[in-house]
Amino acid sequence: xxxxxxxxxxxxxxxxxxxxxxxxxxxxxxxxxxxxxxxxxxxxxxxxxxxxxxxxxxxxxxxxxxxxxxxxxxxxxxxxxxxxxxxxxxxxxxxxxxxxxxxxxxxxxxxxxxxxxxxxxxxxxxxxxxxxxxxxxxxxxxxxxxxxxxxxxxxxxxxxxxxxxxxxxxxxxxxxxxxxxxxxxxxxxxxxxxxxxxxxxxxxxxxxxxxxxxxxxxxxxxxxxxxxxxxxxxxxxxxxxxxxxxxxxxxxxxxxxxxxxxxxxxxxxxxxxxxxxxxxxxxxxxxxxxxxxxxxxxxxxxxxxxxxxxxxxxxxxxxxxxxxxxxxxxxxxxxxxxxxxxxxxxxxxxxxxxxxxxxxxxxxxxxxxxxxxxxxxxxxxxxxxxxxxxxxxxxxxxxxxxxxxxxxxxxxxxxxxxxxxxxxxxxxxxxxxxxxxxxxxxxxxxxxxxxxxxxxxxxxxxxxxxxxxxxxxxxxxxxxxxxxxxxxxxxxxxxxxxxxxxxxxxxxxxxxxxxxxxxxxxxxxxxxxxxxxxxxxxxxxxxxxxxxxxxxxxxxxxxxxxxxxxxxxxxxxxxxxxxxxxxxxxxxxxxxxxxxxxxxxxxxxxxxxxxxxxxx
Numbered sequence: 001x002x003x004x005x006x007x008x009x010x011x012x013x014x015x016x017x018x019x020x021x022x023x024x025x026x027x028x029x030x031x032x033x034x035x036x037x038x039x040x041x042x043x044x045x046x047x048x049x050x051x052x053x054x055x056x057x058x059x060x061x062x063x064x065x066x067x068x069x070x071x072x073x074x075x076x077x078x079x080x081x082x083x084x085x086x087x088x089x090x091x092x093x094x095x096x097x098x099x100x101x102x103x104x105x106x107x108x109x110x111x112x113x114x115x116x117x118x119x120x121x122x123x124x125x126x127x128x129x130x131x132x133x134x135x136x137x138x139x140x141x142x143x144x145x146x147x148x149x150x151x152x153x154x155x156x157x158x159x160x161x162x163x164x165x166x167x168x169x170x171x172x173x174x175x176x177x178x179x180x181x182x183x184x185x186x187x188x189x190x191x192x193x194x195x196x197x198x199x200x201x202x203x204x205x206x207x208x209x210x211x212x213x214x215x216x217x218x219x220x221x222x223x224x225x226x227x228x229x230x231x232x233x234x235x236x237x238x239x240x241x242x243x244x245x246x247x248x249x250x251x252x253x254x255x256x257x258x259x260x261x262x263x264x265x266x267x268x269x270x271x272x273x274x275x276x277x278x279x280x281x282x283x284x285x286x287x288x289x290x291x292x293x294x295x296x297x298x299x300x301x302x303x304x305x306x307x308x309x310x311x312x313x314x315x316x317x318x319x320x321x322x323x324x325x326x327x328x329x330x331x332x333x334x335x336x337x338x339x340x341x342x343x344x345x346x347x348x349x350x351x352x353x354x355x356x357x358x359x360x361x362x363x364x365x366x367x368x369x370x371x372x373x374x375x376x377x378x379x380x381x382x383x384x385x386x387x388x389x390x391x392x393x394x395x396x397x398x399x400x401x402x403x404x405x406x407x408x409x410x411x412x413x414x415x416x417x418x419x420x421x422x423x424x425x426x427x428x429x430x431x432x433x434x435x436x437x438x439x440x441x442x443x444x445x446x447x448x449x450x451x452x453x454x455x456x457x458x459x460x461x462x463x464x465x466x467x468x469x470x471x472x473x474x475x476x477x478x479x480x481x482x483x484x485x486x487x488x489x490x491x492x493x494x495x496x497x498x499x500x501x502x503x504x505x506x507x508x509x510x511x512x513x514x515x516x517x518x519x520x521x522x523x524x525x526x527x528x529x530x531x532x533x534x535x536x537x538x539x540x541x542x543x544x545x546x547x548x549x550x551x552x553x554x555x556x557x558x559x560x561x562x563x564x565x566x567x568x569x570x571x572x573x574x575x576x577x578x579x580x581x582x583x584x585x586x587x588x589x590x591x592x593x594x595x596x597x598x599x600x601x602x603x604x605x606x607x608x609x610x611x612x613x614x615x616x
Contacts, residue, residue, distance in 0.1 A: 010111040034091035041132040041149040043157035055095040059167040061123035065132035066090035070146040072317040073286040080129040086233035087116035091133040175263040181205040185269045192284035193246030202248025209272040213254040221275040291387040299350045302376040303384035314373035318385035334360035341365040343372045347380035354379045
């Protein structure tokens with residue numbers, strides 16, 4: 001009979017992987033396999049390139065760039081990585097040797113469950129706390145989905161010393177953290193992340209009853225309490241789930257955990273918590289450690305505008321975790337709390353003409369009225385969560401007992417081991433800039449590099465014909481430089497490398513009528529992101545000769561910014577409360593259709609997956 005959808009997908013994956021192993025990438029040592037509807041971050045290739053050496057370990061099956069649990073307060077670091085037993089898929093890297101071992105055992109259906117259980121054969125996966133991919137058509141960061149790495153400075157892509165991710169080192173560290181964590185026997189005693197202050201111990205562990213936490217259904221109750229996807233993967237290692245918890249960490253420990261048994265934890269609870277305990281408990285109020293709860297300054301102000309005025313950014317998934325009365329009463333003055341609907345909520349009704357004046361309104365229908373950062377209403381003052389840019393570096397509180405991530409050890413190792421930031425320092429930028437390109441979909445903005453001012457000054461002194469333009473070029477370069485820009489900022493072309501321009505000017509005849517603009521455009525079309533030559537690069541499809549013509553006909557960054565803000569303002573009216581429900585639904589459907597069109601405009605032609613080789 002005809003195959004089911006799952007059978008067709010499984011057979012397609014098997015056929016595609018067999019083809020790339022025998023034809024396209026048969027000489028490569030590793031492959032990156034990704035679904036066709038994903039958008040990648042700028043450091044996507046650097047992320048995999050740094051982790052590729054770990055694939056040589058027998059106990060590691062693959063590395064994923066996706067984490068479905070990276071919602072709101074559970075994600076705040078680019079560098080933090082997790083070892084897990086589950087397979088997350090979407091975009092993952094596997095060694096070709098391991099793939100050749102798996103294909104003869106490939107199932108007829110449910111291939112993802114096969115890799116997560118039977119085919120895994122006790123091996124593990126590495127996933128990031130902050131994903132490097134997101135789906136183009138839905139489940140995006142903008143739609144309240146998992147957070148996404150939007151950094152434009154590749155110097156922030158350094159994952160640090162990856163020896164900490166070996167099975168032995170990671171297990172030893174996790175055991176030490178469990179021993180240092182405070183036991184919580186009653187969920188009412190678990191501190192809410194919003195109320196956690198700096199202290200000596202910022203780790204807590206909760207033990208719950210479960211013989212097989214990945215399959216016996218217990219995790220659904222735990223996930224509901226933690227406001228995580230109930231049908232998702234628990235992202236646990238040997239029965240232990242590690243979660244960011246405000247300024248510290250929370251460890252959910254299953255009663256069947258072998259890791260907890262080996263760690264000889266003391267004290268232990270009299271009885272592990274049963275599923276009913278999570279059903280009866282109230283979910284704690286959660287905010288990420290690099291975020292704060294704020295009220296809009298006035299009615300009609302969106303959270304996006306409020307956060308941007310503070311040099312911060314808004315993530316919709318953060319707002320879902322504060323869509324509750326106790327959060328609003330903490331930040332807003334209100335007499336009562338009412339269930340309502342509207343993408344601008346949670347908010348307080350601030351207009352005296354509104355029938356809900358003085359009430360805190362929470363969104364009771366997030367399915368039809370998803371909470372957004374752009375929504376605003378003239379009668380409400382919003383409750384917002386503003387995030388500071390993701391901090392660089394690995395910032396984990398050291399456990400009370402020695403571990404591989406101890407601060408002193410990390411400092412000693414950092415002094416003797418060159419980091420990715422040092423590898424991408426200024427002296428190496430000219431070589432890599434002249435050959436690299438971004439080749440990344442327009443949804444992911446390219447990194448901006450700053451022109452070397454000292455070389456620019458030397459060029460101005462030695463080239464009389466360009467002296468008058470050097471000041472304006474340096475001023476324009478200065479206004480466009482900097483990396484700490486909120487993710488909502490528009491795409492900007494990279495600045496030409498001044499030292500390369502100086503060598504070109506010295507070797508080419510100049511005339512009084514000649515200007516530096518054509519040189520800058522040609523150099524810009526070839527400039528890249530400063531990736532070391534050992535890291536594979538993606539070729540750009542744009543022809544360099546057409547770049548100058550395109551630049552001449554393309555609106556400037558300020559014009560783009562104004563038009564984008566105008567479009568965003570015209571489309572952000574989805575946040576109507578109960579008195580504007582019809583308009584909210586219509587505008588929500590239009591916005592969803594527009595996002596689907598954008599996704600189709602740059603999605604690859606493959607129906608299911610794309611494979612990329614990772615050179616040795």
